[in-house]
Amino acid sequence: MDMILDGLSWFFVLLGSAFVLIGAIGVIRLPEVFTRSHAAGMVDTFGTGMIILGLCFQTSPFESIASALVLVKLVMIGFFLFFTSPVSSHALVRAAMADGAKPLLKEGVELEGALKDEGDKPS
Amino acid sequence: MFVAAAAALIVAILLGLVRALVGPTIYDRILAGNMIGTLTVILIAVHGFLAGRPEFLDIALVYALINFIGTIAILKYFRFKDLGHAGTDHGKAKEDT
Numbered sequence: 001m002d003m004i005l006d007g008l009s010w011f012f013v014l015l016g017s018a019f020v021l022i023g024a025i026g027v028i029r030l031p032e033v034f035t036r037s038h039a040a041g042m043v044d045t046f047g048t049g050m051i052i053l054g055l056c057f058q059t060s061p062f063e064s065i066a067s068a069l070v071l072v073k074l075v076m077i078g079f080f081l082f083f084t085s086p087v088s089s090h091a092l093v094r095a096a097m098a099d100g101a102k103p104l105l106k107e108g109v110e111l112e113g114a115l116k117d118e119g120d121k122p123s
Numbered sequence: 124m125f126v127a128a129a130a131a132l133i134v135a136i137l138l139g140l141v142r143a144l145v146g147p148t149i150y151d152r153i154l155a156g157n158m159i160g161t162l163t164v165i166l167i168a169v170h171g172f173l174a175g176r177p178e179f180l181d182i183a184l185v186y187a188l189i190n191f192i193g194t195i196a197i198l199k200y201f202r203f204k205d206l207g208h209a210g211t212d213h214g215k216a217k218e219d220t
């Protein structure tokens with residue numbers, strides 16, 4: 001049983017680390033702020049989520065209250081990151097859009113309907 | 124395992140730092156700062172397990188909350204040049220504040 005839990009923990013932590021590295025390389029290599037926000041969002045949700053899931057398998061929640069609290073705190077961290085990082089990504093992209101950043105589009109594709117009710121950028 | 128995860132996180136933080144230094148627009152820098160903050164949360168948690176002291180999770184929890192609030196505050200500041208701004212009313216920026 002311990003070996004299974006250890007193996008799951010290894011798997012998820014290493015998967016999360018790989019995604020964190022891929023996302024960081026994406027933040028370096030992608031061409032403009034919207035695509036970079038995709039890479040950073042992947043780091044924020046998938047990479048960190050997998051690492052926290054892997055850490056959860058390392059806890060032993062049935063031994064004592066203190067070791068159960070470790071699992072609770074890990075779940076809380078995962079919960080907050082899972083909900084706050086898309087919100088901050090959305091706010092960032094929206095601010096960039098309102099500030100006049102243009103997404104890279106395929107040749108001949110027009111941006112439709114974006115920020116129609118937003119007005120132009122604030123003074 | 125924890126050492127490998129910590130090494131990956133540190134490398135990712137360094138790559139984010141590069142983007143924060145060279146990023147052409149302010150939003151690239153905020154993006155990189157946000158990513159570095161999130162990775163730091165995970166790095167603190169992983170270090171807690173690495174050192175066998177899970178008390179570090181409390182610090183990671185606080186850091187996660189402050190990171191989110193900080194990103195939103197910086198974005199609001201650069202959008203309205205004022206942290207006390209009332210924000211937008213149905214999408215229209217108020218001109219007279």
